[in-house]
Amino acid sequence: MSFATVVDVLSGKVAVGDEVTVRGWVRTRRDSKAGISFINVHDGSCFDPIQAVVPNTLNNYDNEVLKLTTGCSVAITGTVSESAGKGQSFELQATAVKVFGFVEDPDTYPMSPKPHSMEYLREFAHLRARTNVTGAVMRVRNCLAQALHRFFHEHGYLWVATPIITASDAEGAGELFRVSTLDLMNLPKTDQNEIDFSKDFFGKESYLTVSGQLNVETYACALSKVYTFGPTFRAENSNTSRHLAEFWMVEPEVAFASLDDIAYLAEDMLKYAIRAVLEERADDMAFFQQRIDKEVINRLEHVANNKFVHMDYTDAVEILQNCGKKFEYPVSWGTDLQSEHERYLAEVHVGAPVVLKNYPKGIKAFYMRQNDDGKTVAAMDILAPGIGEIIGGSAREERLDVFDARLAEMGLPVEEYSWYRDLRRYGTVPHAGFGLGFERLVSYVTGMTNIRDVIPFPRAPKSADF
RNA sequence: UCCCCAGUAGCUCAGUUGGUUAGAGCGGUGGACUGUUAAUCCAUGUGUCGUAGGUUCGAAUCCUACCUGGGGAGCCA
Helix, strand or coil: CEEECHHHHHCCCCCCCCEEEEEEEEEEEEEECCCEEEEEEECCCCCCCEEEEEECCCCCCCCCHHHCCCCCEEEEEEEEEECCCCCCCEEEEEEEEEEEECCCCCCCCCCCCCCCCHHHHHCCCCCHHHCHHHHHHHHHHHHHHHHHHHHHHHCCCEECCCCCEECCCCCCCCCCCEECCCCCCCCCECCCCCECHHHCCCCCCEEECCCCHHHHHHHHHHHCEEEEEEEEECCCCCCCCCCCCEEEEEEEEEECCCHHHHHHHHHHHHHHHHHHHHHHCHHHHHHHHHHHCCCHHHHHHHHHHCCCEEEEHHHHHHHHHHCCCCCCCCCCCCCCCCHHHHHHHHHHHHCCCEEEEEEEHHHCCCCECECCCCCEEEEEEEEECCCEEEEEEEEECCCHHHHHHHHHHHCCCHHHHHHHHHHHHCCCCCEEEEEEEHHHHHHHHHCCCCHHHCCCCCCECCECCC
């Protein structure tokens, strides 16, 4: 007797007639007066549960098998057979059922086999993993993460672990979470009656990172092709379906690369990851297509098989101004595009992800490379229909004189950027990179509309349970 | 943080000219039937009506504040 996963049996990896033991959790039980019970067991290895056919001749049939309810954990031993019923290719003719744990009171078990709202499931983040929707999301999420690592590995990129804790508040990408071991009830003070951070753990103020970019640039300017893939923290009071306080970000950074180089890199990367999901997680995607978003597979296939549309910010402004649609906010060159504008471009004008490039420098970050026109910077956003900005990137300003002038122009303290400036002082090279919001990608690929449902334990304002 | 909406049984929801004992479906439980598939049929229990105040003879229903959730906006990935 050997152990097998549900996917091993359903995919035909185990020969008909072989005896195996499958372990997992009961999804449903149906009893037949023909003297058998049907028990569907899932173990996370694939979307479908396996059906075990349990005869009433088992010695624990009456006192245990008939008491199995949704959520009970079991090991079922049986011979693999081709199914006599519809709905599955193979099933298990049970010869033994071992119960690891019953659900102590089925009436209070929050996960019934009937549909629940996503809001309700979120209140049970520890148990929603057993639902088919969360299981499917997590398998697709894993598939995407593995595919992204594989993509970079195959293209000669090194995965660099940038720090989670940073003492630099100069990253300029939003509100920071403070990291401190000081006693909040008894803060050490300086002579000026200010908090004495020299007494803190790191001897200075420190925070959770809002981006690994600045750090990973140092490794790009040495190892040429690198990327980060890790958690990122933003203390913004953002209450939307596409923001998290703790999320994962993929940030490739490429020496000697131009803006167009990384725009095509982003396109290749997204197509690679999407194809991986379509090939490897067809079972889960069929579920999303059926229950979550009727268009999701068509949309992904379209993205995987068509070139991304590239568009200059300046041209986008012109398109929006001449499209005849009335927007709540007017479009004018030099201001950031509103959500309604981005949505129009991605959803109506293009109908697919669109790469917007070369934004006015006034609305972009200090490190972005100035274009020769003196008005724009080499920045790009990739906007996905339904999600909005999924990727933001840029060529980095590698010319020290231009960089310093930009810092001065924005009133930023040059001393805060000493190590970053060193990259420009010692053997500077043109380089570029972007950040992909990983959960936004998972949302887009699965069709799940709320980002809190594509991460195991979402952290958001007023929400850090589990 | 701003605007709009919602909060009633374990779940999904119905329930306003303010008026007795607040309803349905599903789930659970008991039974019938069945190689069943989110099975079907019969029976059955369930409520601080989000919280705290207020108006009123009387509030799930009207008013105020707060909490939580949803949609949208801003910030961004």
